[in-house]
Amino acid sequence: MGRRRFLALSASGAAAGASALSGCALQVAGAATGDGESVTVMAKLDDIAPELIQQAQKELGIRITVVQDDITRLIAMLTSGNPPDLVRGVGALDAPFYAARGVAEDLDPYFAKSTVLRVEDLDPVNDLWRYDGTAQGKGPRYGMAKDFSQDSMYWYNTAQFDRAGVDYPAETEPITYEEWLEKAERLVERKNGQTTVYGGSYNGVNIVILLTNLVAAAGGNIFSEDFTRVDFTTPEARRALTWYVDYARARVGPSLIQPNPDAWDGPTYVANRMAMSGSGYWLGGMINAEPKIAEVSRLAPAPVFGGGPRLSSCQAGTGMWMPKKARNKDAAWRVFEWFFGEGPAKARAAGGWGIPTLKSLRPLMPRKEEYQQRVLRVQEAELKHFSVTPFTPYTKWDALEALLNQVMPAAMNGRISVDTLAGRLNSSVNEQLKRGKEQVG
């Protein structure tokens, strides 16, 4: 227990500290190193996997550093004047938010000059990333989607349909939402208080954009003309709300009052425990990996409300935008082009996790197996019915979701009526929108 041993230990500790102090935190394998310009991208860890970072270094000579996608970190970086050069965002929901607050760069000049991302080649889904100061879907482009699906569609498991003796939905003709719910009620299987097979899951990408689209499918609009207010009490909104509350009450699928502990439909569906899953083309990526399920899985067109328009929009359109205060815009644009138009985009298209956002890349979508070809047929037919359902710029979608989550369970449990629900939603959401309007100025 000598002094010597003690001093030796503390010295080595200090030495370790000192050597680490001399520089930054050590990078893990696959991080970009070496010379070249440096671009910081805020994304999820595997939006740009280490292999892609190496690829970028080789092909573009640019070092990409990925920062974990986190709103607090983004705000902190913006506040401290050193934002990332590219930021991940969900087109359907984020584009108007950031554009309206003047923090996103107008990318039209870059698109005009680009040979990789030609405007004629852009799929209409990229209009989700356009905002003209009032409405989403028109105006300058602030970003682009990396791939997309039409999220009101649904997958179904023919084996489960056969077991329950339920007719398959038609390949290109949509059924109504009411019919969908009916089928789900016949498909669900329960035992001992557990649900062994869910009849159908229909929750959209998230509850906010789902409701926006359901109301649009009923022929109405959640938002007012200028997007500063919502009204859930219109007949169309009430029709949509009633349907969704009925869906939850029937407990045929995961909902706020019966959450899926697997967090999403994927694991449950491939475990053969879900007859229908309200997910778009992208679920195919998961299904492809499990051949037994893949053989019996089919994609169906988005349902409609009787008498309502046939809409099949994209509820996500995840992509990237560029902060106005980014330091390295030209290098960032090069990375942007590469990510959305070159190697990475082609790999994504071939993986089957989404429809490419460049029309020229569509032939790369997987079509080897027969079920893949059938899925593609349905999907291509559905593309004709794509449209943008605009979202409000005056609040972040997580805020709206948090507010919805607070009130909806009571209605789903039957404790309050849909009318009361609509009233409460109006008051809490409108308050948040009011605050948002002040922030936009």
Add this chain to the structure above:
Amino acid sequence: MTVSQIPEAVRRPRPATRTGAIRSGNLPRTSMTARRHRAFYLFTSPWIIGFLLLTVGPMAYALWLSFTTFDGISPHWSFVGFANYRELLSDPVTWDSLSRAGVFALTSVPLSIVAGLGLAVLVNRPIRARGLWRTLLYLPAVVPPVGAGLVFKTLFNRDSGAANGVLNLAGIDAVAWLDDPYARYVILMAVLWGAGNVMIISLAGLQDVPRELHEAARIDGASAWRTFRSITVPLLSPVLLFQAVTGMIASVQTIMPLLIAPNPTPAGVTAIPQTNYMYMMHVFAEYFALGRYGYASALLWVLFVLILIATGLIFKLTSGVVFYNVDPEAKK
């Protein structure tokens, strides 16, 4: 040896002039005292500096934020004075979530102290491979919160979890553990799972109980329970008090409800079962989902003040009950 066994004479410091062993002549008392004062500040300076820069600074900033409507992104925010505080005091959600957090603290803290103490007593007995048992019992306490959340999520999954599997074997219908109204029990179990923390500290305290006291009690004919109740527990009371306070502080800040939620994101935090929507979850929702940095900072400051008050109350209420073997402050 414990402090109580140090002879009185040694514990009470004597003025330097009386030892008579000083070789360099009598040092004037004032210089000695001044030296001690300086030394005190020298030794505590790292904490003082770090505290000012890394804690007080940010807290002051958070306080300033609480008087604004800052949302982090847009340049259009304003000072609103006490409006945030007024709003949170009149919002029923604040009070509901606070009371849930309070109820949770009042149930989980005593239970985990009892459980930890029980485990410590168990492991303090003469058994083989004591170290192994201790490690095994402590193991759950070192599993990081994220891992613990995953464990309980998968265990209590209504359709594919082991808990309901066991119930089914016994012929009982499955329970929706992760939803209202059972979700709070899952959180409780998750907290008790980490009772190893309390066990370790209580174990240390148990080992400090002088054997002579146990011997004396046994000779006097006291039963094991009586010994425990009248000797062990009082001697352990400072340890237990310390754990009660730290446990209370930790329990009101728990994010476990979020970690077992199916959607552990800012948007999903309000979707957790109502019984688990505690104060910290509300703060989380206001901060990260609704982006109300100012309002959330106000909520956090209120929480801090409440914690201070609660701690003060705990100390006051237990001052008659807790037995201090020696008060370190008495050694002057």
Add this chain to the structure above:
Amino acid sequence: MTATTVTPKNLDPAVRVRVRTSRLVLYTVLVMVTGLLIGPFGWLVITGLKTTPELAASPVHWLPDTIQWHNFADAFTDIDFLGYARNSLIIALIYATLVTLSSAWVGFGFARLDAPGKKVLFGILLGSMMLPQMITLFPTYLIFAKVGMVDTYWPWVLWGLSAAPYLVFLFRQFFAGMPRELEEAAIVDGCGYTGIFWRIFLPQSWPVLAASFVIAFTWTWGDFIAPMLLLSSDRTTLSVAIMTSYVTDGGLPVNNLAAAGSVMYVVPILLIFLIAQRGFVAGMSTTGLK
């Protein structure tokens, strides 16, 4: 304080039977309780060995049909597990070493010295244990960003040097219990307090140093909030990587890999605790948190 595990032979038979039954009961309870506590962890391991369809199977699949050992290998190779672990290790070592030394230093001050304002400072120290961590999150990032310490180890160095209130309290209790004579003899020899600290008090406090180190190391290993905020994805720690990496291309969680990763993540801490366990308990006990 050694445990006697052998029934003394000079007791009469009836008593010996009673002792043996009570020992049997003791072991039974011990086994049951341990099973109850270890069970959930075992479930985590099993989850890590299942395929994705099995994870979601209903009713519950107790054991995987085929053990997917490769899940653990995948969890290890899909991400640079070792790289992240190395970062976690570096940060935990830096912080644990520095905070242990500085908390001992500060704790010594509170224990053996005094000055005007000591009571107030001590009160503030205890009060600072009650701060909700989240309150300082955002402003702390701003501060570190302004001085360019993001993506470096400096925040942990600074936090380490500033001592942790809980550990300061631990050391303070311990040092308070040591006899005055040690100090007085040293003063007589002309030693300053710094010398007293380094040469007398600190070397005697190995168990507490060990306990403090283990506590601080475990804290940091398990912390994900600070690294998530202050480190980029290519330099972050294992705790963040575990939380965010095991996802599908679409970003949705893959629970069996996450379980496997979590198990491997916990192992180092267990080993450390196993090794340090006896010293740890001894260290906590000599502080006599009284």
